[in-house]
Amino acid sequence: MSGVRIKDLQSAKPLIEGYFDEMEFVVDLPQPDATIKMSGAELKEAVGIKKHIHPLEEVDGLPGELEKKFDKAGGMITGNLRVLGDGRMKNLRVDEYLEVPELKYNRITATGNEFWVTDAGVVDDAWEDDDDMYVVELKSKEGEVTINFQYKDILRGIFYTTDEDGNPTGFKTAYFEVTGIISETMFHCYLLNGITPQRFMTLARQGNKTNPARQGSIYLDGLHKFIRIIDKVTDDKIEQKNIKVQLGDLSEINHPVFGQLSGYGALLENAYICGRLVQRNPDTGEDWIVGAVAVQGEQVFRYNSDGICEPVTITLTAVEFGITSPETARTWQYKDGSLWVDIPNTQSLIFELSPNSEIWRERRTLTLRYLACGVYYDIITITKVYDGEDAYSVRILSTNGTNFINGDIGTFLQAAIFKGSRDITATLPDNAFNWFRVSDNPDGDIVWNELHQGAGSRIWIADPDVYRRATFECEIII
Known part of the structure; x- marks a missing residue:
């Protein structure tokens, strides 16, 4: 076999790999002075083939081959480069896609601010x-399923801006509405804020204009330090009413009920808690349990044709949930116009009401309230009904329900008065209808009640009319 120079090693590689075991090698030994003839198979058995490293300039022909990989105008590798083993670079910039099975950044997974x-x-x-x-x-x-968006999805994307030298200068948030699906990976969209889609931009669905099942999402904001669950998002704006849960910094929320929030905490649309919920006063360090009360009992005294009333008394029972109030912190009250009047000597959870009690004051309806610790209360209304006489009854209806979330309040309250089964509302003048509000703002209630005296049978209730929570009643003068 003719000799092969090392600079032609690349072209002789198939020959060497195919016939290495049959090749013959002559090895000179200086000590002792001897010459050994070995086959390729004997040579591999004796010394093996170990990993070794040579500087590029010592390998004849290799630097020249690598130079052919570079576009000298831009210093770019124009072909494929495959490195087996470890490599170290001072800086690495990838202009398109970087695909790795696992990305480690100081052994911490980083996702950005959103x-x-x-x-x-x-x-x-x-x-x-x-x-x-x-x-x-x-x-x-190829071989992977692309998660595409759907018709009417609302998308957001972050576009990082750079200067002429490619240095980052900031970012912009783009919003799009999907208006048509072309294929599994292509769609038409409409610009919602004038910023065009850019290559390499990551898009995320934050809502959908028409499909309720696609109007929610969850996201973590590392810059503003909160976790947020949103729903009912139908455009590019995330409003306070869309926030169903937020944990972390709440300082950017101006709540219609609680006002401007601050500090770290939790904002929940609903909370279901097993056990006790304890609240601590940050000023005194005192703990108190958050609870509620409910009043149960009959609501009607019935008089027969002989004037005999049944039942003789009505027993009202207050049930406390999550709290155990001391007797000194309990009281029963009755409503007199816009005022709540304490009933003397009523510090028990049980209250006995007689149809002849002086607190009736010739009324046929009486509204009572159990109040514990000056905070927790529940209300019940008792009515007297006489046989042989059409009893008057009042119903208050809401055109848009009675529960409103996140301050989106707007409804008409309609008072209807019946004599027996006959609706007589239309026969009464507007000044016969006096409306009253009971809320967590007593001073505001006084003003509101004065403005709604003689307001008619139908009134409009909106956000300014409700402070945290409110109960509305209508007194009708016949």
Whole structure:
């Protein structure tokens, strides 16, 4: 076999790999002075083939081959480069996609300031179509399913801006509405804030204009330090009413009920708690349990034709949940116009009401309230009904329900008065209807009640009329 120079090693590689075991090698030994003839198989058995490293300049022909990989105008590798083993670089910049099975950054997983749990995708290409619409193509990989968006999805994407030298200068948030699906990876969209889709932009669905099942998402904000669950998002704006749960910094929320929030805490639309909920006073360090009360009992005294009343008395029972109030902190009250009047010697959980009690004051209806610790209360109304005489009854209806979340309040309250089964509301003048409000703002209640004397059978209730919670009643003068 003719000799092979090392600079031609690359072209002789197939020959060497195929016939190495049959090749013959002559090895000179200086001590002792001898010459050994060995086959390739004997040589591998004796010394093996170990990993070794040579500086590039010592390998004849290799630097020249690597130079061919570079575009000298831009210093770029124009072909494929495969490195087996470890490598170390001072800086690495990837202009397109970096695909790795695991990415470690000082052994900490970093996601940026916003992390969304929702449908997402990366823009591989985008271009303007007809009528100011844009076509977006998402990055896909063969053999993998691309999670695409759906019709009327509201998308948001972060676009990082750079200067002429490619240095980051800031970012912009873009919003799009999906107006048509082309394929599993392509869709039409409409710009909601004038910023166009950019290649490599990551898109996340934050809502949907028409589909309630796609109007919610979860995200973590590392810059503003909160975790938020949102729902009912139908456009590019996330309003306070869309926030169903927020944990962390609440200082950016101006709540219609609680006002401007501050500090760290939890804002929950609903809370279901087993056991006790204890609240601590930050000023005194005192703990108190958050609870509630409920009043139970009959609501009607019935008089027969002989004037005999049944039952003889009505027993009202107050039940406390999560609290155990001392007797000195309990009282029963009756409503007299807009005022609540204490009933003397009523510090028990049980109250006996007689139809002849002086607190009736010739009324046929009487509203009572159990109050514990000056905070927890429940209300009940008792009515006298006479046989042979049509009893008057009042119903208050709301055109838009009675429970409102996040301050989105707007409803008409309609008082209807019946004599027996006959509606006589239309026969009464407007000044016969006096409306009263009971809320957590007693001073405001006084003003509100004065403004709604003789207001008619129908009134409008909106956000300013409700402070945290409110009960509305209507007194009708016949």
